[in-house]
Amino acid sequence: MTDLLAGRVAAMALGPIGVWSFSLQVNGADTSRAAVAELETMGYGAVWIPESVGSKEIFSHASILLGGTEQIVVATGVANIYARDPMAAANGTKALADAYPGRFVLGLGVSHAPSVAARGSAYERPIERMRSYLDGMDAARYSGPAPTIPAPRMLAALGPRMLALSAERTAGAHSYFVPVEHTVEARRILGPEPCLAVEVTAVLETDPTEARRIARAFAVHYMALPNYANNLRRLGFGEAELEGAGSDRVIDAVVAWGDVAAIADRVRAHLLAGADHVCIQLRGASSADLCLPQYRLLAAALIG
Numbered sequence: 001m002t003d004l005l006a007g008r009v010a011a012m013a014l015g016p017i018g019v020w021s022f023s024l025q026v027n028g029a030d031t032s033r034a035a036v037a038e039l040e041t042m043g044y045g046a047v048w049i050p051e052s053v054g055s056k057e058i059f060s061h062a063s064i065l066l067g068g069t070e071q072i073v074v075a076t077g078v079a080n081i082y083a084r085d086p087m088a089a090a091n092g093t094k095a096l097a098d099a100y101p102g103r104f105v106l107g108l109g110v111s112h113a114p115s116v117a118a119r120g121s122a123y124e125r126p127i128e129r130m131r132s133y134l135d136g137m138d139a140a141r142y143s144g145p146a147p148t149i150p151a152p153r154m155l156a157a158l159g160p161r162m163l164a165l166s167a168e169r170t171a172g173a174h175s176y177f178v179p180v181e182h183t184v185e186a187r188r189i190l191g192p193e194p195c196l197a198v199e200v201t202a203v204l205e206t207d208p209t210e211a212r213r214i215a216r217a218f219a220v221h222y223m224a225l226p227n228y229a230n231n232l233r234r235l236g237f238g239e240a241e242l243e244g245a246g247s248d249r250v251i252d253a254v255v256a257w258g259d260v261a262a263i264a265d266r267v268r269a270h271l272l273a274g275a276d277h278v279c280i281q282l283r284g285a286s287s288a289d290l291c292l293p294q295y296r297l298l299a300a301a302l303i304g
């Protein structure tokens with residue numbers, strides 16, 4: 001499969017609207033499987049799962065969720081390249097693609113310096129490290145049967161160089177914690193064929209003070225990470241706006257809040273700006289809240 005074809009295959013597999021969820025790694029396997037099965041019945045095309053320090057191992061987690069559902073795509077958002085060698089990633093991807101044809105998308109990322117240090121490695125030269133990792137995946141030996149539908153691979157990408165590498169070597173890019181302006185720029189750099197999957201964090205709360213409180217509790221971690229802060233600087237946010245938990249303008253740009261219509265409007269804005277797929281991360285009262293009633297409301301507005 002050529003990379004250009006892979007981009008359109010990934011976009012078709014994911015569909016326009018999906019879910020991004022930290023809460024699936026907090027809940028047990030039975031609860032998580034049941035939740036994804038319910039999201040499937042709502043019409044969401046994909047569910048994205050993370051891999052952070054101390055989280056569930058992402059290939060195992062994907063297998064658990066795929067095994068409890070019938071159609072929904074499971075995408076990694078993202079598999080940390082420091083968590084396994086390229087052969088393990090390549091062969092794990094092929095095994096899942098063989099078992100669940102057309103239902104697995106591999107998102108890869110270089111992570112962040114603190115997370116990489118916690119795994120005992122050094123974060124350095126991210127573009128070169130990712131390029132080398134992709135080379136290793138391409139060269140990996142695999143004794144199992146080749147999947148009938150190869151799983152697309154995508155890169156977590158914010159800056160122009162990683163976006164360009166996404167277009168050059170993979171099916172496309174997965175962006176996270178970004179305003180609509182980034183989606184416009186990402187599409188310009190990627191070109192028309194690669195898939196662009198954009199995460200949108202959302203708080204279903206109409207009171208501005210409470211909505212921003214919830215949003216800030218989520219955003220403060222990301223504001224402290226250079227990759228995300230630098231991305232916002234490139235988009236024109238000033239230093240004063242990025243200090244602490246961020247200005248209202250920053251928070252409102254990276255976290256959608258309000259009623260169902262307001263969140264649906266933000267999702268549509270990313271789609272109009274060039275996203276092929278938007279995966280919505282609803283933030284609830286606790287990290288274990290799966291927000292299924294809220295996802296059902298959004299599905300009615302966005303999916304029908």
